Amino acid sequence: EIVLTQSPATLSLSPGERATLSCRASQSVSSYLAWYQQKPGQAPRLLIYDAINRATGIPARFSGSGSGTDFTLTISSLEPEDFAVYYCQQRGIWLTFGGGTKVEIK
Amino acid sequence: VQVVESGGGLVQPGRSLRLSCTTSGFTFGDYTISWVRQAPGKGLEWVGFIRSKTYGGATEYAASVKDRFTISRDDSKTIAYLQMNSLKNEDTAVYYCTRVVRDDSYFDYWGQGTLVTVSS
Numbered sequence: 582e583i584v585l586t587q588s589p590a591t592l593s594l595s596p597g598e599r600a601t602l603s604c605r606a607s608q609s610v611s612s613y614l615a616w617y618q619q620k621p622g623q624a625p626r627l628l629i630y631d632a633i634n635r636a637t638g639i640p641a642r643f644s645g646s647g648s649g650t651d652f653t654l655t656i657s658s659l660e661p662e663d664f665a666v667y668y669c670q671q672r673g674i675w676l677t678f679g680g681g682t683k684v685e686i687k
Numbered sequence: 688v689q690v691v692e693s694g695g696g697l698v699q700p701g702r703s704l705r706l707s708c709t710t711s712g713f714t715f716g717d718y719t720i721s722w723v724r725q726a727p728g729k730g731l732e733w734v735g736f737i738r739s740k741t742y743g744g745a746t747e748y749a750a751s752v753k754d755r756f757t758i759s760r761d762d763s764k765t766i767a768y769l770q771m772n773s774l775k776n777e778d779t780a781v782y783y784c785t786r787v788v789r790d791d792s793y794f795d796y797w798g799q800g801t802l803v804t805v806s807s
Contacts, residue, residue, distance in 0.1 A: 615792070615794075619731075623799075624799055627793060627795050630788075630789060630795075631789070636795065668730065668731055670793070670794075672790075675733065678731040678732065678733070679730070681730050681731075
């Protein structure tokens, strides 16, 4: 099983700041990596797929990068609605998620 | 696209429960459908999926539920099911039904989830 490790666990930032979230895989997943956003009481929402592609309707301030074992989700300038938990997910032999990064208001 | 789960509730350990996933707004038969769960206050865990009839309706399951859970589908009704047997306390979670895209890789539409609580 491929394990995804997300860091940091919590990111405390102010609106307008840049957020950089990391996801590291225990072995290569090529570019088969996605990012999801989850707000309290809501289902997750697909943000990024294949490491770099924004899903339909996702604002341009969200961008993904990386390949192999190291991936990054960047939010260029945090909006109030971006404070949430973010999960990475890989497609290997099975589908697994990282433990999540909570982006909270500083 | 709409995805709506139902059937959750309180069940005793060792008993069974069946969840339903009712969909609309897309050609259900063309897509793999998956279940993902989230224990209270925890992260996301993939449970399993069922491929389209084009791919034989094949199923795959996470090791934690294999041989206890079964996913099925009724394309005529655009509904998927999750049959959960021999339930354990650790199966307590919100269960989400999702549409899967990009060669069974990613979850692009999610339902609102249904809570299953396993407790005596």
